[in-house]
Amino acid sequence: MKLDQEIIKVEILVIGGGLAGCMAAIRASEVCGSENVLLVEKANVQRSGNAATGVDHTWSYMPEYHEPLGFTVEQLVEDHVQAMGNLQDRDIINTIATTIKDRLMDMETWGFPVRTDGEWNYVKKIHRVPTFLHWAGRDQKVLFARQMAKRNIPVLNRVVIADLIREKNRVAGAVGVGVRESKFYTILAKSTVMTTGGIARLFPGPTSWEFNRATHPQCTGDGVAMAYRAGAEISGMEFLYLHTGPKNFHKKGRGSWIGITEDAHGVPIGRVSEGVDRKKISISVESPGDMRRIYEEGRGPVLMNCSETPDEDMDYMKWALMNEGNVALLRYLEERKMDPKKYRVEFSVYEPELRAGIMIDTKGASSLPGLFAAGDTIGNIKRGVSPGAFAMGWLAGESAADHAKDESFGELKNVRDAIGEKRALFDTFLTRETGASWREALVACQDTMKGYGGSVRYASLLRAGLAQMQRVRRNAMDSLKAKDLHELMHCISALNLMHVGESSMLCALERKESRKTLRENFIRVDYPEENREMDKMLILSLIDGKPFFQWRDPRPVS
Amino acid sequence: MPPVIDRERCTSCGVCEDICPGDIFKMDDDHPEVHYPEECFHCGACLIDCPEEAVSYRIPLPMLLPVYEKGFFEK
Ligand SMILES: Cc1cc2nc3c(=O)[nH]c(=O)nc-3n(C[C@H](O)[C@H](O)[C@H](O)COP(=O)(O)OP(=O)(O)OC[C@H]3O[C@@H](n4cnc5c(N)ncnc54)[C@H](O)[C@@H]3O)c2cc1C
Ligand code: SF4
Numbered sequence: 001m002k003l004d005q006e007i008i009k010v011e012i013l014v015i016g017g018g019l020a021g022c023m024a025a026i027r028a029s030e031v032c033g034s035e036n037v038l039l040v041e042k043a044n045v046q047r048s049g050n051a052a053t054g055v056d057h058t059w060s061y062m063p064e065y066h067e068p069l070g071f072t073v074e075q076l077v078e079d080h081v082q083a084m085g086n087l088q089d090r091d092i093i094n095t096i097a098t099t100i101k102d103r104l105m106d107m108e109t110w111g112f113p114v115r116t117d118g119e120w121n122y123v124k125k126i127h128r129v130p131t132f133l134h135w136a137g138r139d140q141k142v143l144f145a146r147q148m149a150k151r152n153i154p155v156l157n158r159v160v161i162a163d164l165i166r167e168k169n170r171v172a173g174a175v176g177v178g179v180r181e182s183k184f185y186t187i188l189a190k191s192t193v194m195t196t197g198g199i200a201r202l203f204p205g206p207t208s209w210e211f212n213r214a215t216h217p218q219c220t221g222d223g224v225a226m227a228y229r230a231g232a233e234i235s236g237m238e239f240l241y242l243h244t245g246p247k248n249f250h251k252k253g254r255g256s257w258i259g260i261t262e263d264a265h266g267v268p269i270g271r272v273s274e275g276v277d278r279k280k281i282s283i284s285v286e287s288p289g290d291m292r293r294i295y296e297e298g299r300g301p302v303l304m305n306c307s308e309t310p311d312e313d314m315d316y317m318k319w320a321l322m323n324e325g326n327v328a329l330l331r332y333l334e335e336r337k338m339d340p341k342k343y344r345v346e347f348s349v350y351e352p353e354l355r356a357g358i359m360i361d362t363k364g365a366s367s368l369p370g371l372f373a374a375g376d377t378i379g380n381i382k383r384g385v386s387p388g389a390f391a392m393g394w395l396a397g398e399s400a401a402d403h404a405k406d407e408s409f410g411e412l413k414n415v416r417d418a419i420g421e422k423r424a425l426f427d428t429f430l431t432r433e434t435g436a437s438w439r440e441a442l443v444a445c446q447d448t449m450k451g452y453g454g455s456v457r458y459a460s461l462l463r464a465g466l467a468q469m470q471r472v473r474r475n476a477m478d479s480l481k482a483k484d485l486h487e488l489m490h491c492i493s494a495l496n497l498m499h500v501g502e503s504s505m506l507c508a509l510e511r512k513e514s515r516k517t518l519r520e521n522f523i524r525v526d527y528p529e530e531n532r533e534m535d536k537m538l539i540l541s542l543i544d545g546k547p548f549f550q551w552r553d554p555r556p557v558s
Numbered sequence: 559m560p561p562v563i564d565r566e567r568c569t570s571c572g573v574c575e576d577i578c579p580g581d582i583f584k585m586d587d588d589h590p591e592v593h594y595p596e597e598c599f600h601c602g603a604c605l606i607d608c609p610e611e612a613v614s615y616r617i618p619l620p621m622l623l624p625v626y627e628k629g630f631f632e633k
C-alpha cells in the first residue's frame with residue numbers, strides 16, 4: 001500500500017477536535033468565516049478525546065455564585081497555585097478564571113446543560129470554596145459536533161497529523177495521514193492551533209493490558225512532540241504526576257466517588273475522617289502519597305467505603321460517574337451486582353503521567369510564529385483541564401484568526417524536501433516486508449522510561465536513559481512496519497512518545513534538586529534537597545537540533 | 559473481546575464504527591466487526607450511542623475489579 005497525495009490550503013488549521021480544538025474552531029470561524037477553518041481529528045469529533053463520554057466538573061468563577069461568598073478571582077488564582085504548586089503562570093490561571101463564565105454562558109446558549117435544575121451546582125474540591133461546577137457533561141462532544149455542523153465548520157475526521165511544517169522561523173501548516181483512507185495530507189495554513197490533548201501511555205500501565213488507561217490512550221502527546229521537533233518552547237516535562245482510582249478497571253473520575261477511603265482494617269486514610277459529603281471531595285482520594293504509604297506500612301489494600309453514604313448520595317454519585325466517562329464501569333458493577341454500598345471497591349495509584357507541554361501566552365500564542373496551542377497540550381499550568389480547554393481554546397482560535405489576517409501562505413517549494421521525507425518514511429513503514437510492530441516500539445519506549453526516567457532518577461541513569469531512547473528511536477525508524485493505516489497511526493504515536501520521553505529525561509537531568517508538591521514529585525537521588533534557586537519553570541526548546549534550556553519565574557497576573 | 563455485538567439486535571447502522579475513538583470496529587459486508595478488541599478502552603461511547611442497545615462488554619480478565627464484603631479482612 002502506498003499513500004495518495006492530497007494538498008489543502010486553509011487559513012486556520014486546528015489539530016485535534018477535543019474540548020479545546022472545538023472551541024478554537026468555533027471562535028476562529030466567528031472571526032474569519034467558517035470556510036477558512038479546518039479541524040483535523042484522529043478519531044471522530046463526536047466522541048473523541050478525554051471528554052469522549054463526559055467531563056462533569058468544570059472549575060470556574062461565576063460572579064453571581066462566588067461574589068456573595070466574598071470569594072474573588074484573585075483568591076481563586078491563589079488557591080490554584082496553593083493546590084497545584086508554585087511553578088505555574090498566574091496570568092494563564094487568571095485568564096481562565098476571568099473568561100470561563102463567558103464560555104459557560106456560550107455553551108448554555110448552544111444547549112449544553114451547564115446548570116442543573118436551573119442552578120449553578122458548585123462542589124468543593126481543591127480550592128477554598130466550591131468552585132467545581134458539577135454538570136451533566138456526558139454528551140458534550142456530541143453537542144460540540146452539532147454546533148460545528150450548524151456553523152458549517154469543515155472537519156476532517158480519521159486523519160492523524162504527523163508533523164508541523166516549518167518554513168524558516170514560522171509554522172506554515174502540518175502533514176498527516178488518513179486512518180481509514182490511504183492518503184498523505186499536506187495542509188498549508190497561515191495559522192495552526194495545536195489541541196491534541198495530553199500525554200498518555202508514556203509509561204507501562206499498572207496492568208499489562210496496554211489500553212487499560214485512565215486517560216484517553218489515543219492522546220499520545222503528539223502535539224507536544226510535534227511542537228518540540230519544530231522548535232517551540234515546552235515546559236513542565238520533568239514532573240511526574242500520579243492519579244488514583246479504581247484498581248484494574250482504570251478510570252478517571254475519583255472525585256465523583258462519595259465515600260471514605262480507608263485501609264483494609266477500616267481506618268480512614270488522610271488526616272482524619274473527612275466524613276461523607278457530596279458537596280466536597282475527600283482529600284484522601286486525591287493523595288497518591290497517602291495511598292502508597294498505606295501499602296508500605298502493611299495496611300493495604302486501599303478501599304473505597306460507601307457503606308455510610310446515604311441512598312440519595314449514592315444516586316448522585318452514579319449520576320456523576322455516568323457523566324464522567326464511567327458508563328462502562330457502572331454497567332460492570334450493575335451486571336455483577338456489585339453494589340458499592342455493600343462492597344468496598346479497591347483503589348490504587350496509577351502510572352506516572354506528564355501534565356506538561358507547549359508554552360503559550362495569555363492569547364494562546366506559542367513561541368513559534370504561526371503556532372497556537374490550548375488545553376491539555378500546554379505546559380504553563382497544572383490541572384487546567386476542561387476550563388483550561390474551553391477558555392484557552394477560545395482565545396487560541398481568536399488569536400489564530402487574527403494572525404492569519406496579516407500572514408501569507410507558505411511556499412510549497414521551500415518545504416517540499418521535508419514533506420517528501422516524511423511521506424517516504426510512512427510509505428516505507430507500509431510497504432516493508434518484515435519489521436518491528438508498533439507494539440514493539442512502544443514497549444521499548446515505555447520500558448526505557450520505567451527503567452531510567454521514572455520515579456528513581458539521577459544523572460548517570462538519566463544519561464543512560466537518553467542514550468537508550470535515542471537508540472530505540474533510531475532503530476524504530478529503520479525497522480517499523482505497519483500492516484495497515486490503523487497500525488501506522490500507532491507507529492506515529494510510538495515515535496512521538498519517544499520524543500516526549502526524551503524531552504522529559506533532558507529536563508530531569510537539568511533540574512538538579514528534589515521537590516514535592518501534593519500531586520507531583522520530582523526526586524533526584526543525587527540532589528535530594530530542594531534548591532530555592534530552581535523555584536523556576538524550566539523551559540526546553542530545540543535550536544538547530546540541540547536542546548536549549550531557560551529558567552524563568554512563573555509569570556504574575558498581568 | 560471487549561465490545562460484543564448482539565447480532566439479533568444490530569441493524570448494521572454503522573454508528574459504532576463511525577464514532578469509536580479507538581477505531582476498533584470495521585464494517586465487513588456491512589456488519590460491524592470488532593477488529594482490534596484489545597485496543598478498546600471501555601469509554602462507553604458505543605454502548606451509549608448504539609440506537610438498538612446491541613452492544614455489551616466482556617471485560618478482559620486483567621481488568622477485574624477487586625471488591626470486598628464487609629468483614630472480609632477481619633476473617
Ligand atoms: C474519564 C475522565 C474524566 C475526566 N473528568 C474531568 C472533569 O470532570 N473535569 C475536568 O475539568 N476534566 C476532566 N477530565 C480531563 C478533561 O477531559 C481534559 O482536560 C480535556 O478533555 C482536555 O481537552 P483537550 O481539548 O486539551 O484534549 P482532549 O479533549 O483530550 O482532545 C484532544 C483531541 O486531539 C485528538 N488528537 C490527538 N492527537 C492527534 C493527532 N496527532 N492528529 C489529530 N488529532 C489528534 C484526539 O483524538 C482528541 O480528540 C477527565 C478526563 C477523563 C479521561
Ligand atoms: S451502532 Fe448498534 S445497531 Fe448500529 S451497527 Fe453498531 S451495534 Fe449495530
Ligand code: SF4
Nearest residue numbers: 578598600601602604
Ligand atoms: S467502548 Fe469506546 S473504545 Fe471500546 S469499542 Fe466502544 S467506542 Fe470503541
